[in-house]
Amino acid sequence: EAQVTQNPRYLITVTGKKLTVTCSQNMNHEYMSWYRQDPGLGLRQIYYSMNVEVTDKGDVPEGYKVSRKEKRNFPLILESPSPNQTSLYFCASSFRAVNEQFFGPGTRLTVL
Amino acid sequence: AQKITQTQPGMFVQEKEAVTLDCTYDTSDPSYGLFWYKQPSSGEMIFLIYQGSYDQQNATEGRYSLNFQKARKSANLVISASQLGDSAMYFCAMRGRNAGGTSYGKLTFGQGTILTVHP
Numbered sequence: 131e132a133q134v135t136q137n138p139r140y141l142i143t144v145t146g147k148k149l150t151v152t153c154s155q156n157m158n159h160e161y162m163s164w165y166r167q168d169p170g171l172g173l174r175q176i177y178y179s180m181n182v183e184v185t186d187k188g189d190v191p192e193g194y195k196v197s198r199k200e201k202r203n204f205p206l207i208l209e210s211p212s213p214n215q216t217s218l219y220f221c222a223s224s225f226r227a228v229n230e231q232f233f234g235p236g237t238r239l240t241v242l
Numbered sequence: 243a244q245k246i247t248q249t250q251p252g253m254f255v256q257e258k259e260a261v262t263l264d265c266t267y268d269t270s271d272p273s274y275g276l277f278w279y280k281q282p283s284s285g286e287m288i289f290l291i292y293q294g295s296y297d298q299q300n301a302t303e304g305r306y307s308l309n310f311q312k313a314r315k316s317a318n319l320v321i322s323a324s325q326l327g328d329s330a331m332y333f334c335a336m337r338g339r340n341a342g343g344t345s346y347g348k349l350t351f352g353q354g355t356i357l358t359v360h361p
Binding site: 161163165170171172173174175178179180184186187188189218220222227228230231232233235236 | 286335346
């Protein structure tokens with residue numbers, strides 16, 4: 131089944147404890163992207179990747195890191211999480227940037 | 243910088259009637275793309291329809307159509323014959339160029355419109 135998977139789906143952590151949210155797609159898509167969703171703000175793009183080893187900042191990259199070492203995976207790293215990073219995070223992928231994106235199920239992160 | 247605005251926080255429609263969800267955008271780039279996504283209460287994001295800036299005709303996908311008015315910079319979603327299952331949050335989004343102008347990977351979303359379909 132063609133899909134985008136994210137792990138974990140739910141995470142409660144404490145300020146400053148490094149964490150990684152994994153994202154994987156099995157559709158051989160070139161483009162992958164991370165978003166955070168907050169009430170009243172819609173989805174905001176954090177980082178995106180046009181292809182392997184090519185990443186670029188979205189609108190809210192501060193406090194996040196990404197890497198794209200292989201086509202199928204695009205992990206989101208929070209080196210030192212803070213409470214203002216409490217949010218619902220979505221990973222998405224598409225064949226190319228011009229195509230519609232397939233979204234993962236979301237990861238709800240709470241930073242205490 | 244590109245910007246998307248959805249001015250309707252909430253909309254109500256009677257089952258089987260049509261409804262229009264508004265979306266306006268701002269960009270100085272002649273090449274861009276516009277998407278609509280649906281997010282039901284279960285949380286997943288579902289692609290509905292896409293319109294490219296150079297497309298001559300308005301996009302249609304089943305009961306969904308996009309009323310694209312380039313000069314007015316609007317890309318309204320029209321849902322015909324509303325169904326109870328259409329109750330959801332709807333997001334308009336625009337694909338555009340990054341700050342350095344080197345790629346078209348930037349995607350900007352509006353704040354969303356909650357649509358409620360009454361029986």
